[in-house]
Amino acid sequence: MFEAQTTTRVRYSETDQMGYVYYGNYAMYYEIGRVETLRQLGFSYNEMENAGVMMPVLNMNTNYHLPGRYDELLTIKVKIPSFPKARILFQYEIFNEKDQLINSGETTLVFINMKSNRPCRVPNELVEFLEPYFS
Template identity: 45%
Template sequence: MLIHETQVRVYYEDTDKMGVVYYGVYPRYYEIGRTEMIRSLGISYKEIEDANILLPARSLNVSYLRSAYYDDLLTIKTIVEELPSVKFPIKTEIYNQRNELINKGEVVLVFFNGKTNKPCRIPDDFLNVMTPYFKSKRD
């Protein structure tokens, strides 16, 4: 299993008139978390796209548990429970500065070949850096 954490500050532009994070901002926080997770593996989204591999979203599920507010420091926990193949399911948990779970969700991405416009398997370079996180303790 791969778990990565990053933090983000709630900016004024993320909130409504009451200073509460607008519900449509959470998918952007998910994207920040997964972008930083991929970067922590030594690969960037740009490198993946430069290789003509795209990662469109197939589905998005979001659960709103508590509110976040202007100027909160949030921790975005990005969780990959299984080694991706064609589908790339990514869970996200967001915690406030009191370490309370305020939001959770899952995005399922699909590896997509930009030249053929068809789904494809995870690129070998990406697979190679992810595989060590999914080896069993018996290996």
């Protein structure tokens, strides 16, 4: 299993009239966590796309525990619990400044060859970065 975390501050534009994080913005927080997790591994999502592989979201599940609020610094914890093949699972926990769990969820992404628009295996470069965490 690989684990990483990053932080982001809730901007005013991400909130509703009550000052709570608008529910649809949690998908964006998941993306921030996902990209930063790969970056912490030493892997570049941008370079993967330049090499012809993209990772669209296949499905997303989310659970709302407490509201996130304007100007809070959120901690996004991300786990890759299993070694990817043609799909990769990311699990998320988002905490507020009081270290309270405000949201949890997961996304499954699929590796797609951009030329054929068909599923493909996990890129070798990502395999090399992940192998030490799953041996």
